[in-house]
Amino acid sequence: QLQLQESGPGLVKPSETPSLTCTVSGGSISSSSYYWGWIRQPPGKGLEWIGSIYYSGKTYYNPSLKSRVAISIDTSKNQFSLKLSSVAAADTAVYYCAREIGLLTGFIQNWGQGTLVTVSS
Amino acid sequence: QSVLTQPPSASATPGQRVTISCSGSSSNIGSNTVNWYQQLPGTAPKLLIYSNNQRSSGVPDRFSGSKSGTSASLAISGLQSEDEADYYCAVWDDNLNGRVFGGGTKLTVL
Numbered sequence: 666q667l668q669l670q671e672s673g674p675g676l677v678k679p680s681e682t683p684s685l686t687c688t689v690s691g692g693s694i695s696s697s698s699y700y701w702g703w704i705r706q707p708p709g710k711g712l713e714w715i716g717s718i719y720y721s722g723k724t725y726y727n728p729s730l731k732s733r734v735a736i737s738i739d740t741s742k743n744q745f746s747l748k749l750s751s752v753a754a755a756d757t758a759v760y761y762c763a764r765e766i767g768l769l770t771g772f773i774q775n776w777g778q779g780t781l782v783t784v785s786s
Numbered sequence: 787q788s789v790l791t792q793p794p795s796a797s798a799t800p801g802q803r804v805t806i807s808c809s810g811s812s813s814n815i816g817s818n819t820v821n822w823y824q825q826l827p828g829t830a831p832k833l834l835i836y837s838n839n840q841r842s843s844g845v846p847d848r849f850s851g852s853k854s855g856t857s858a859s860l861a862i863s864g865l866q867s868e869d870e871a872d873y874y875c876a877v878w879d880d881n882l883n884g885r886v887f888g889g890g891t892k893l894t895v896l
Contacts, residue, residue, distance in 0.1 A: 711890040712823075712876075714885040714887065727884050761830055761831075769819075770837065772819075772821040772876070773821070773876070774833055776832070
């Protein structure tokens with residue numbers, strides 16, 4: 666059964682560039698059938714798609730975050746990662762990693778449990 | 787401000803039917819398939835409906851989805867207390883070249 670587990674710093678300071686990693690088990694991240702994505706949810710608010718990556722390294726980013734986001738994939742470790750630069754308090758959120766089937770006609774099939782990242786000095 | 791518009795809240799009594807709407811535009815719902823996610827309190831979202839009207843594995847047939855033009859709907863019949871959750875619609879937006887979510891609807895079972 667596929668499992669996704671996020672890891673990263675729980676607390677970061679403003680202007681820092683935290684990195685989050687999603688470890689995938691029970692399935693190969695190199696499969697051509699899936700995309701791998703990041704979604705976040707500020708406390709008490711709705712979901713926001715951050716971006717997705719294909720096993721080939723092709724990326725798609727939310728235009729509102731594109732200048733600060735970098736998603737990468739490491740097929741040897743079955744992991745993919747998110748870097749968000751110049752964070753501010755508004756970036757405080759639960760960050761979920763996910764497996765997506767397709768893009769235009771696709772959907773998020775599996776979600777990690779989420780990890781809270783708090784931006785505070 | 788979400789690209790997709792959902793009512794912030796909905797409520798009904800057990801056994802009733804409730805419908806949650808999701809309004810978009812020609813660049814998202816009008817062009818691509820709609821998905822619905824259920825988020826129970828304190829948990830990660832879960833796929834409920836994909837490709838407009840296909841139930842995800844294990845989802846009871848009390849849940850159904852539909853799409854017409856630039857709007858979509860999620861219907862829940864025979865409402866149960868465990869259906870109390872936040873519901874989100876989502877779709878790919880061709881103009882933004884990215885996935886967009888509705889603002890979410892909090893369903894209360896009275």
